[in-house]
Each structure stands twice: as structure tokens, then as C-alpha cells.
Amino acid sequence: MFRSFTLVIIFAFLSCSAVTLVSFESVDIVSDESWTVQGTNYMGKAVEAWNHPQWTSISGAKWIWKSFYAEDPWNGETYMFQKEFSINGLPTQSSLTIAADDSFALILNGNLVASSQNWNEGQAQTFNVQGKLLQGRNTVQVVVSNYVRDGHSQFNTGGLLFKLTVTWLNI
Numbered sequence: 001m002f003r004s005f006t007l008v009i010i011f012a013f014l015s016c017s018a019v020t021l022v023s024f025e026s027v028d029i030v031s032d033e034s035w036t037v038q039g040t041n042y043m044g045k046a047v048e049a050w051n052h053p054q055w056t057s058i059s060g061a062k063w064i065w066k067s068f069y070a071e072d073p074w075n076g077e078t079y080m081f082q083k084e085f086s087i088n089g090l091p092t093q094s095s096l097t098i099a100a101d102d103s104f105a106l107i108l109n110g111n112l113v114a115s116s117q118n119w120n121e122g123q124a125q126t127f128n129v130q131g132k133l134l135q136g137r138n139t140v141q142v143v144v145s146n147y148v149r150d151g152h153s154q155f156n157t158g159g160l161l162f163k164l165t166v167t168w169l170n171i
């Protein structure tokens with residue numbers, strides 16, 4: 001009787017331990033004013049951009065640029081947007097969605113993982129970056145070019161829209 005009671009106690013303890021040991025967390029990294037923007041002889045914080053009517057949207061993310069309107073739509077502009085974030089466990093699941101006006105190159109932890117030469121009608125693209133994420137500190141950099149076009153800035157805007165959702169296993 002005593003032995004079986006002891007076993008029940010041990011089993012209950014192990015069950016509780018297992019529940020507390022296996023836990024997941026997730027975080028959304030979205031484009032917003034917390035990103036830095038870097039250009040030739042310039043570094044600052046990104047701002048929310050004027051939204052072109054044809055641009056898509058991603059829940060929780062903002063279209064960002066160096067300025068509300070493109071500053072030089074007649075000659076084009078290229079900027080690098082950057083954000084650092086932490087993954088406090090073993091990444092188990094991720095989903096990355098991005099849209100840019102016009103072209104982009106997406107770099108995760110120093111590795112080029114995706115690029116697009118076309119503004120893609122303002123639509124978003126999804127990429128698998130599961131093997132590119134690291135435990136601890138991560139850096140995402142996106143180089144975006146607004147191409148030369150005729151017209152004023154409201155018709156030739158530049159922008160970046162980004163969302164990365166990462167789920168990790170606490171270990």
C-alpha cells in the first residue's frame with residue numbers, strides 16, 4: 001500500500017514537471033517606427049509611410065520608409081532597414097511575410113534569404129526562414145529601393161511592410 005502510494009506521488013511529480021518543462025512562447029516582429037533606417041550618410045528611425053492605395057496590409061505591421069513621402073522619386077532611393085530581436089529558446093515554427101515598393105533584399109543574421117526585383121503590385125510574399133533563425137540575438141536587415149519613375153511622390157512611393165512570427169521551445 002505504501003509503495004503504490006509512493007509511486008502515485010512520484011508519478012504526479014513527474015507529470016507536473018513535464019508540464020512545466022515543455023512550454024512554448026512566440027513573438028511577432030513587425031515593421032514599425034522602432035526599426036532603424038540607414039542610407040548614404042544617414043541613419044535614423046523609420047517612420048510610417050504614406051500608404052499607396054494599391055499596397056497590401058499585414059495585421060499589426062506598418063508600411064515604413066525614411067520619410068512619410070519618398071523624398072526623391074525622380075532619382076530613386078535605397079535604404080537599409082534594420083531590427084534586432086531575441087529568441088529565448090529553440091525556434092520551432094516561423095512565418096515571414098514581406099512586401100516592398102519597389103525591390104527588396106532580405107538578410108537574416110548576415111545571410112541573404114530572399115529578394116525581389118519587382119514591387120509585385122504591392123502584394124506580400126511569404127518565405128521559409130526556419131533554418132536561418134538563431135537562439136538568442138537575431139538581426140533582420142532589409143535593403144529596399146524605390147525605383148526611378150515619373151510623377152510626384154504620392155505616385156512613386158517607397159515602403160517596406162514586414163512581419164515575422166517565431167515560436168520557440170523554452171529550454
Ligand SMILES: [Ca+2]
Nearest residue numbers: 101146156157
Ligand atoms: Ca515606388
